[in-house]
Amino acid sequence: MTAQALAVLGTGSDVGKSLVTAGICRFLHRTGMRVAPFKAQNMSLNSFVTPEGGEIGRAQALQAEACGILPHVDMNPILLKPESDNRSQVVVRGSVWSTENASTYFEQRPHLWAIVQDSYARLAQQYETIVIEGAGSAAEMNLRDRDLVNWPIVELADARVILVADIDRGGVFAQVLGTVDLLEPDERDRVCGIVINKFRGDPKLFADGVSFVDSRSGIPVLGVVPFLQDLLLDQEDSLNQERDRRVAFSTEQLNIAVISLPHMSNFTDFNSLMAEPDVALKYVTTPSLLAQADIVIVPGSKNTLTDLSYLREQGYSRILEHHVRSGRELVGICGGYQMLGRTISDSHHVEQGGISSGLGYLSIETELSQKKCTEQVEANPTDTLVVDQTIVRGYQVHMGVTVYQNERPCFRLQRRVSPIGGAHPLAAVQEDSCDGAIREDGLVWGTYIHGVFDEPSFRRAWLNRARARKGFLPVGVHTSRSVTARLRGELDRWTDHLTRSLDMARLLSCLSHRRIFSL
Structure with a gap:
């Protein structure tokens, strides 16, 4: 493995790890660096289909976009899709692998860890830098012997770590200091910066809080990120x-x-x-x-x-x-x-x-x-749906075959992506193929x-x-085109917001790179 690595871990779930990772990916991409995201194991019902027909977490697709590259199953080799409180469908490298409860799933760790290692190694050979996203808390004490996504990956990649905390939910001092206190000494040594996320109000009012966290944790606070209103980026699981x-x-x-x-x-x-x-x-x-x-x-x-x-x-x-x-x-x-x-x-x-x-x-x-259908598609709506000649682009993720007798189809498929392992990445569909x-x-x-x-x-x-x-x-259609343009610009709006809030020079120093950056 040749890539340098930076890991974004959190003090808990939903603290903003996915978006902070995306923003850092975009920032590094802007510098000209060849960068890719990685999350070994994701638990989410919000998924995406890659060009080759594999299913990954939606957050990793957004992060790939931030890097200016196409999403790939190696960026999220394991995706858990909960079916109940104690059972999940397990998607491995884009395809359904099994359905497991928690106890049987953890028994598969040796096999799954080998898959995670292989995926990371492939990415590390292709890119200069990998930005790793963790899951849940960086101090999940009850999962240390079974973890696939936080510290084992950090050690595998020899990564430095940024710790993200959510001040909006309250108790940010306990979040940060409690997490740092529970880390092993070698883990704590890898943490090179703390991000205080989702601050409401004037960040200057938290200057004393920054000093307190700095002194008590011994780890520099990279910045306080104000809450960004009406951000329309693909989140992982939480609705706005x-x-x-x-x-x-x-x-x-x-x-x-x-x-x-x-x-x-x-x-x-x-x-x-x-x-x-x-x-x-x-x-x-x-x-x-x-x-x-x-x-x-x-x-x-x-x-x-x-x-x-x-x-x-x-x-x-x-x-x-x-x-x-x-x-x-x-x-x-x-x-x-x-x-x-x-x-x-x-x-x-x-x-x-x-x-x-x-x-x-x-x-x-x-x-x-x-068998799950996972493919990207392009289609034209039938005139029963809309009269205008338009096109639809999207993806299908479903486990079911639907037949209809009297109803007309909504769409006529023009092309779709072959399943994983297909000879050609894009395959034309039959003329009568409908959806x-x-x-x-x-x-x-x-x-x-x-x-x-x-x-x-x-x-x-x-x-x-x-x-x-x-x-x-x-x-007029120009109104909707403006909306789409705005949505496509949200990633850059978020990245601009993040880079204004953080000490990016210090963040770059967390990477053991030999390149010279111009900020």
């Missing part, structure tokens, strides 16, 4: 709950409700919609909140049958019936698409077995399968395509269709 609380439905906008399922996956499908100026998008947790919605979306799910039962038990199905009968739109994405059909069969016990009745809005039937289903009136439809709303031309054509139903004039 603060923004959601501030969203209010109104008669002047298109009101879109996304049902917050217990096992919701890929909620980043809706970031583009959320950023549109004529849209109020809200994640709802109670059925009554659907009453004012012009459009309801049932999102993806890692546990479709359980979440389908949840919709019925919580009273969503009755409210959805009224929603559809009143001429308003209902959309299903991936698992949500499956729920809109007549039946979901699980003869292979992929989830809980048996046959379940769907919500019955689409004439489709789904058979859950043991999704749409009712004849166009008001109920579903698709397996994640990222379906990301392309501005399709998004605006679809929104204008909804605007027409509400009696609104259409909005």
Whole structure:
């Protein structure tokens, strides 16, 4: 292994490790360095499909973008996708490996550690610097003998460490000092800087706090990062709950409700919609909140049958019936698409077995399968969905085969990526290859395509269709193109914010490099 390495570990979960890692990756990329991200093991329902058809955590795809490179399965060799409190689907180098509970999973550590080592070694041969993201706390005392993602990787890479703490949740002194105190002496020696993240107010007011942490920990504070409002970057698992609380439905906008399922996956499908100026998008947790919605979306799910039962038990199905009968739109994405059909069969016990009745809005039937479909796709919407000639780009991640009889397809696939191991990275699809289903009136439809709303031309054509139903004039596509441009600039906005807040010269000194940088 030849690459130098910097590890971003945290005082706990959701302190901002993923975004700090992305910002550092972008900063190093700007200097001209060949840099790549790495997270040995990720636990997330928010995934992405790489160009070769492998599934990794969405955060590592964002970090690869920050590095100016394509995402690859070596950047996240192990992805755990929780199916319940004590069971996860295990994805290894992009493909489903098994489903394990915690005890049986830890028994596989020797085999999995070899895979992690191989992935890291390949990256380290290709890039100058690897920025490693840790998981949870840097001081997970009960997992030290089974850890795959924090200190074993730090030692493997001979990395220096930056420790990230979240001041917004309170107790930042205990977070930092408690974590440092629990580290072994050789681990503590690797920590070259501390980042205080998510500060609200004037950072100068925390100057005394910085001095206290410096003196008590013996580790320099690299900076205090102010909380950045309305940042629309792909997060790992946490919805922007603060923004959601501030969203209010109104008669002047298109009101879109996304049902917050217990096992919701890929909620980043809706970031583009959320950023549109004529849209109020809200994640709802109670059925009554659907009453004012012009459009309801049932999102993806890692546990479709359980979440389908949840919709019925919580009273969503009755409210959805009224929603559809009143001429308003209902959309299903991936698992949500499956729920809109007549039946979901699980003869292979992929989830809980048996046959379940769907919500019955689409004439489709789904058979859950043991083989997962993971591919990037390009498609054109059918004229039942939108009349405009547009294109959709996204990816599919699902374990199920859906057939339809009377409904028309939503999309005609133009190309897709071959599965891992295919001879060609991009393969043309059959002319009759379709995706999704749409009712004849166009008001109920579903698709397996994640990222379906990301392309501005399709998004605006679809929104204008909804605007027409509400009696609104259409909005020009330039508005949606501006939104997409803004979203693509969020990574640089975050990086600029991070570099203004941190002592980047000191951060660079954490790397044992021989290059000369110009800041």
